Amino acid sequence: xxxxxxxxxxxxxxxxxxxxxxxxxxxxxxxxxxxxxxxxxxxxxxxxxxxxxxxxxxxxxxxxxxxxxxxxxxxxxxxxxxxxxxxxxxxxxxxxxxxxxxxxxxxxxxxxxxxxxxxxxxxxxxxxxxxxxxxxxxxxxxxxxxxxxxxxxxxxxxxxxxxxxxxxxxxxxxxxxxxxxxxxxxxxxxxxxxxxxxxxxxxxxxxxxxxxxxxxxxxxxxxxxxxxxxxxxxxxxxxxxxxxxxxxxxxxxxxxxxxxxxxxxxxxxxxxxxxxxxxxxxxxxx
Ligand code: G4P
Numbered sequence: 322x323x324x325x326x327x328x329x330x331x332x333x334x335x336x337x338x339x340x341x342x343x344x345x346x347x348x349x350x351x352x353x354x355x356x357x358x359x360x361x362x363x364x365x366x367x368x369x370x371x372x373x374x375x376x377x378x379x380x381x382x383x384x385x386x387x388x389x390x391x392x393x394x395x396x397x398x399x400x401x402x403x404x405x406x407x408x409x410x411x412x413x414x415x416x417x418x419x420x421x422x423x424x425x426x427x428x429x430x431x432x433x434x435x436x437x438x439x440x441x442x443x444x445x446x447x448x449x450x451x452x453x454x455x456x457x458x459x460x461x462x463x464x465x466x467x468x469x470x471x472x473x474x475x476x477x478x479x480x481x482x483x484x485x486x487x488x489x490x491x492x493x494x495x496x497x498x499x500x501x502x503x504x505x506x507x508x509x510x511x512x513x514x515x516x517x518x519x520x521x522x523x524x525x526x527x528x529x530x531x532x533x534x535x536x537x538x539x540x541x542x543x544x545x546x547x548x549x550x551x552x553x554x555x556x557x558x559x560x561x562x563x564x565x566x567x568x569x570x571x572x573x574x575x576x577x578x579x580x581x582x583x584x585x586x587x588x589x590x591x592x593x594x595x596x597x598x599x600x601x602x603x604x605x606x607x
Pocket of ligand 1: 383384385386387410411412413414452453454455456457458459460461
């Protein structure tokens with residue numbers, strides 16, 4: 322697992338990644354921007370538009386298996402309205418991944434028609450995968466490559482010669498994905514990423530994080546909360562009180578009957594990250 326906790330995003334590092342992307346872009350026909358379907362905006366890099374310039378872009382809502390399918394549909398429309406090509410994928414199981422080549426062909430149909438007119442039919446389409454750590458870049462590359470290769474190198478600014486990974490349907494991938502940085506200076510973004518485990522959760526107090534998650538679940542997924550933690554949908558409480566209820570209802574008590582909110586928080590975050598609460602989206606379009 323490539324954890325953001327191992328990566329210090331300081332300006333020099335960002336500039337290096339930016340240079341690596343700038344160097345690789347002229348070699349590719351399109352950029353594939355990998356986002357987490359549960360939080361597409363928070364898992365998006367603010368500089369990506371600037372970094373990729375006019376290069377055609379395909380948005381891939383990955384981990385779609387963990388996201389609320391209704392909300393994912395709304396996100397698809399949201400990105401389409403911005404004029405972007407978009408697809409969903411579950412790179413862990415491989416579901417949806419075979420849409421990749423057709424989606425690229427459709428995105429690049431004009432360029433491909435021009436090539437064909439010049440007699441260059443059958444030239445491979447070359448693509449670079451970009452995304453923040455943990456969004457699933459290596460998983461997707463391995464799925465597209467059909468398990469023929471090891472985990473992709475994930476270091477920013479790698480200088481060795483670029484290699485191409487052949488996939489089905491005449492698409493080739495740059496073997497080094499562009500590792501982008503998230504907007505961690507935005508507290509809301511940091512909180513959502515921490516909920517999914519994409520960033521270390523000690524940037525925030527685990528109990529505070531769990532209380533925020535419970536508040537969101539109560540508002541958006543009351544049924545889930547009631548089924549799993551016996552918190553009735555009509556309950557009116559505040560974040561930390563939900564955590565106390567969860568601890569009590571799960572029998573997590575300290576001597577004297579005090580709810581063990583720390584244990585409850587760890588359990589809740591683990592269960593959420595393991596998708597035991599079902600398919601949940603943390604962000605929806607406005
Ligand atoms: P990265 O290269 O962008 O850093 O991400 P990577 O592929 O390493 O994926 C990070 C984690 O997310 C991995 O889990 C991976 O299995 C999981 N993952 C990637 N894509 C999907 C997806 O579409 N759906 C689901 N459910 N999970 C996905 P891990 O905990 O590091 O390892 P493991 O659980 O696979 O052992």
